[in-house]
Amino acid sequence: MRISYTWLKELLGIDCTPGQLADILTRLGMAVDALEHFGAPYDKVVVGEVLDVAKHPQADKLSVCMVNVGAETLQIVCGAPNVAVGQHVPVACIGAKLGGDLVIKKSKLRGVESFGMCCAADELGISGDHEGLLVLGPATPVGTPFESLVHGEDWLFELDTANNRPDLLSHIGVAREIAAYRAVVEQSGKPFALPAIPFVETQEAAAKRVTVSIADRELCPRYAARLVEGIAIGPSPLWMQARLYRLGMRPINNIVDITNYVLLEYGHPLHAFDFACIAGGGIIVRRAHDGEAMTTLDGAERKLDADMLVIADREKAVALAGVMGGANSEVTDRTNAVLIESAYFNGPNIRRTVKRLGLASQASMRFERGVRGVAIEACNRAAQLMHDLAGGTVLKGIVDECHVQPPAKVSFSLSRCKGLLGREVTADEATAVLGALGFGVARAGTGALDVTVAGHRVDVSEWNDLAEDCARVLGYDTIPTVVETHLVESVALAPIERIRREVTSILSGAGLMEACNPSMVSPAQLDAVGLPAAAPERTAAMLANPSSFDQSIMRPLLYPGLVENLRLNIAQGAKSVRLFEVGREYRPVNGDGRTFSERETLGMLLWGDKLGKGWWGDEMAFDIHDGIGVLQLMLRRLGATAKMKPAEARDGFHPGRMASVECAADGAVHTVGWIGELDPRLLRALDAPGRAVVAELDLAGVVKASSALRSYKPLPRYPAATRDVSFVIADEVSHANVLDAVASARASFLERTELFDIYRGEQIGAGKKSVAYRMTYRAPDRTLTDEEIDKAHQAVVRALQEKLSAQVR
Secondary structure, eight states, X not given: OEEEHHHHHHHHTOOOOHXXXXXXXXXXXXXXXXXXXXXXXXXTEEEEEEEEEEEOTTOTTOEEEEEEOSSOEEEEEEOOTTOOTTOEEEEEETTOEETTTXXXXXXXXXXXXXXXXXXXXXXXXXXXXXSSBOOBOTTSOTTOBGGGTSOOOEEEEEEEOOTTOGGGSSHHHHHHHHHHHHHHTSOOSOOOOOOOOOOOEEEEEGGGTOEEEESOTTTOSEEEEEEEESOOOOOOOHHHHHHHHHTTOOOOOHHHHHHHHHHHHHOOOOEEEEGGGSGGGEEEEEEOOTTXXXXXXXXXXXXXXXXXXXXXXXXXXXXXXXXXXXXXXXXOTTOOEEEEEEEEOOHHHHHHHHHHHTOOOHHHHHHHTTOOSOHHHHHHHHHHHHXXXXXXXXXXXXXXXXXXXXXXXXXEEHHHHHHHHSSOOOHHHHHHHHHHTTOEEEEOSTTEEEEEOOTTOTTOOSHHHHHHHHHHHHOGGGSOSSOOOOOOOOOOOOHHHHHHHHHHHHHHHTTOEEOOOOSEEOHHHHHHTTOOXXXXXXXXXXXXXXXXXXXXXXXXXXXXXXXXXXXXXHHTTOSEEEEEEEEEEEEESTTOSSOEEEEEEEEEEEEEEEEOOBTTBSOEEOOHHHHHHHHHHHHHHTTOOEEEEEOOOOTTEEEEEEEEEEEEETTEEEXXXXXXXXXXXXXXXXXXXXXXXXXXXXXXXXXXXXXXSOOOOOOOOSOOEEEEEEEEEETTOOHHHHHHHHHHTTOTTEEEEEEEEEEOSTTTOTTEEEEEEEEEEOOSSSOOOHHHHHHHHHHHHHHHHHHHOOEEO
């Protein structure tokens, strides 16, 4: 939000420097992101009258003008196409400085001397118009210093304000905060009071000419209107044009400029209708009809739906409520009567309309935040300015259809305030601060206040909001840096939190990086991983009012987000991606689409080079066995007994490269997750060569299978012995089947079983494979003899032959 220093000075009647005001604003919680020095006083710029205009002898597009500037008549060469005899225009005399570095000097243009410059509006920093000279009113006295008409210098604050403080999107809102600080902390000045708005009304009542009806009070709790007749459309005064331009608004005409000026002054959006375009003088606030069309002020035709609110007359929609007016009721050069709208609209509804139509405005930005409190004052201020600057006559009274709830009341406990802030706030201090900010304050016994919330403070609903106001105004630097501490008995972590922390530590130590993806995702992410429309996970929890389509559902799975991370990393040239994420999935219950459960889940993704090319040889890429190894490491560290079993491929995954993760818990074996390789077709779409390993584990199941107690054994003191065995088995027999068969032998002293070779070929036969395993044997208390080792190894071989029909080679 841009705020003018000179405007604040006018409202507050103070003489602070821009730097001093910037410090106060920052202390009050409005960070000053930038302080821009705009222009300089108009020194040696005066009002001149064009006495004569002659064609330049050497240039078709230049004119030689004689201009009376009061003290003398100057010859000035001018290139403006609209210069004419009798015009009163701003003249920069020799020595004047414009636009920072431009200094006006005596010059010769195409052989003709020039002793100054007739100025356009943009050269003076009043607007962006450079189509011709800035022509002043004929009554403006010749020789008048231009600085007396418009201040050339200003400082502009770029403020960072909270989204729940729409009252700070205005000069009066900011001035109220500054005045409260000065009155309470600096003991100078008084709390801010809204300026008086005097103007003359006619005897005819506006209510006889205007009616207001609200069909949906939830979406529009208040609608006020004033009628101003006899206006003359024209340019707004220079001081208003300059102020609007410097604050980022384009001057249009006096009526539109007045509504924009009041918006920046009071912070409440207004709209001016050409009253002749309002059929029957009746305003109806209603929902749009499905498919109803209207053309907005930007010239675009909009298709509306029944969730959108419109302002209509008895025949048609004339404005998109809280967003933009309609072209069919626009103020034009022929307008002579204006209906001023000042209303409250439902913020979430305005936001939905803006998102659906892609149409934002200064008004919608404020209504989305729930601006309240000064609707009547802003309406009256606009009527006053139209009376003073456009010659209008204001009909008596304001037509106000109001269904607003009375101001909220909050009980403010000073002891609770102290507990929150860490410093005592006395009843007198709290009364002074809250009163200066516009709240109603009454004592409610010892140590408590009854506070009536100010109408403009839509952010206040609880006592801690009031405590925050006290802290802001009294100063955060008054809060003691030494806070009272109380020792409390430590509480053991919840099992799920313990596992979460341990998983993060283990996987980070294994070389994976933690990803933190949004819980809200796009349905397109589910498409990207090949999840079919009929999949149960597709019944996702839809957000009623998403900020964008990319965040419109609660994620039913973690791994689509990790696949999106993979895509982004590949786009940045990554050669290896190793990610994990611990977060919540949101799954449907009973498939009804209305009830959902939250599940704490671990997701993992491995892709690319696990070992780059070097002197040791070529690079090695990740495959499913690496992912299984990582999971086994993690589960073993967690004290869980886990097995990987072949499983049917999920949608979007490689058939034959899928396994379920099973853990023993409560005397039974439970499936806690899965691991697999993505379908190569999906990887080609991602431009990802090689294989991508993806896994998901239910952490609640891991908690059941894990053990908080850790057992340790000493390092072995005696040597191990190894025996290799090679055998032929059916191709469908998995590594897990082999391990089960080995375990069934219950061989004494068997410490480890390792697969080190697989062979398929004509010599073995179709449907078979030759595998080689290394068995490691060790006794904890002695060196094993050959006889002991052979006996144990023979038991393993027999188990392989009996369980798997293995042919030992």
